[in-house]
Amino acid sequence: MAKILSYESKSKKENVIVVVLLATSVIVTNSFIIFLPNEDSRFYISGLMSTTAAGVALVIAIIVVWRYKRRIKKNEEEKQQVISQQDADNRSHHYYYDDNKMHFSICLFLLFWFSASVIWTLADNQPAGIVIADALYYMGYASFGYFLYSLYYHFFRNEFEPFILILVAVIILIPVIFIVDTIVSTLRLLSTQTVDVWVVIKNAAYPTLDAVMIFPTVIIFWGARRITRRHKNSMEGEQKLEQETSEKDNKSPSSYLVSNDASIYILLLFIAMMLSAAGDTGFAYTSAFDITTVQDYVWMWNILYNSDHLCLAAAVVGYRHLFSFSKINT
Numbered sequence: 001m002a003k004i005l006s007y008e009s010k011s012k013k014e015n016v017i018v019v020v021l022l023a024t025s026v027i028v029t030n031s032f033i034i035f036l037p038n039e040d041s042r043f044y045i046s047g048l049m050s051t052t053a054a055g056v057a058l059v060i061a062i063i064v065v066w067r068y069k070r071r072i073k074k075n076e077e078e079k080q081q082v083i084s085q086q087d088a089d090n091r092s093h094h095y096y097y098d099d100n101k102m103h104f105s106i107c108l109f110l111l112f113w114f115s116a117s118v119i120w121t122l123a124d125n126q127p128a129g130i131v132i133a134d135a136l137y138y139m140g141y142a143s144f145g146y147f148l149y150s151l152y153y154h155f156f157r158n159e160f161e162p163f164i165l166i167l168v169a170v171i172i173l174i175p176v177i178f179i180v181d182t183i184v185s186t187l188r189l190l191s192t193q194t195v196d197v198w199v200v201i202k203n204a205a206y207p208t209l210d211a212v213m214i215f216p217t218v219i220i221f222w223g224a225r226r227i228t229r230r231h232k233n234s235m236e237g238e239q240k241l242e243q244e245t246s247e248k249d250n251k252s253p254s255s256y257l258v259s260n261d262a263s264i265y266i267l268l269l270f271i272a273m274m275l276s277a278a279g280d281t282g283f284a285y286t287s288a289f290d291i292t293t294v295q296d297y298v299w300m301w302n303i304l305y306n307s308d309h310l311c312l313a314a315a316v317v318g319y320r321h322l323f324s325f326s327k328i329n330t
Contacts, residue, residue, distance in 0.1 A: 011261050015318075022268075022314040029053070029310070030303045039296055046302035047121035053309035054117045057316060058110040064319040065103045071320070072098050097154060097323045105147040106319075110312070112140030117305075134202065141209045148216040148269075155325040156223035168218055176211040179281055180204040186288035203284040210277035217270040224263035227325060262325065265318030272311035279304035 033046045116136035123129030183203050279301040286297045 015261065015264055018314050018317050019264075022310060025053075025310050026307050029306055033299060033303055033306070039299070042299035043296075043302075044121070046299040046306065047117070050302045050306040050309055051114065051117040051121050053306050053313060054110065054114040057309055057313035058107070058114045060313050061107050061110050061316045061319070064316055065107060068320050068323070069098075069103070097325075099150065099154070102147055102150050105143045105150075106316070109140045109143035109147065110316075112136045112143060113309075116140065117309075138205070138209070141213065144213060145216075148213060148220070151322060152216045152220055152223075156220055159223040159226055160219065165219065169215060172211050172215055172218070176208055179207050179284075183207075183284050183288050186285065203287055206280035206284060207277055210273055210280055213273045214270070214277065217266065217273055221263060221266045221270055224266050224325070228263055261318060262321040265315050265321055268311050268315035268318075272308045272315060275304050275308035275311060279308065 029049050033042055033049060036042045036045055113136070116133040119129050119136065120133040123133060184200055187200060187203070282304070283298070283301045286301075
């Protein structure tokens, strides 16, 4: 029990530090952008801030993946030293799910977005640079989608009936259809020339891709909360038992605490994708009005992108918690 309380205190302290640093970073960086003296400096600095935040998220992701792989290797070495079956049972909680493709995909996603952000900031409205940035953003979505849907498949696919998944998908799809229809209608009404199909696809693609990312984050967060409640109830039931053996004292920190930590970082992923969707929708709608003057408003959306990237950076800090459900199931 003492070990569980110690783990809970340490875990809460870590979570509070991450959230406080995230809130401080968002407020300070965005306030700096807002109070800049002119539009040109806001455009450049806001893009620079957003790019830097994406770079920070990439660096953190590489570090936490490396540390996670190190932890797994250490745990495997400990398992090989186990002799008796009883010791093996006591150490079973060390198991974490390991998938190199998922580790690679989350780093690749942030690398694509960081590279795209750099090119977009330095492109200076050059068509070739913008096309390359768009391609990198799309590849980033593909990598992140692989990570999220793999996370759902391995840990949460048995948590919900198909009806629940369809219902959530429909709820997300309705505003996406409305947003895309509004963008397309605006393009048709305000354009003096025939609307380019590529422009329509490009403007509608980002909010749609954001919705595709939001769907698994909603399901994963909901599933994490369900697992948390289930294990909390199980823990409370065990505490009512009068018999406590030394074996219980040697057990790992409660699975309830582990899953509760995971849900916090999954929530940060969800917030990040919501901010990305808001920024992409605003940018697409502004572009539909007048693509030549969209630069005057980009700094507003860069504030959302900056906050999005900072949330991603905070979320990957708890990367190991996202894989903790495997040891609970084990």
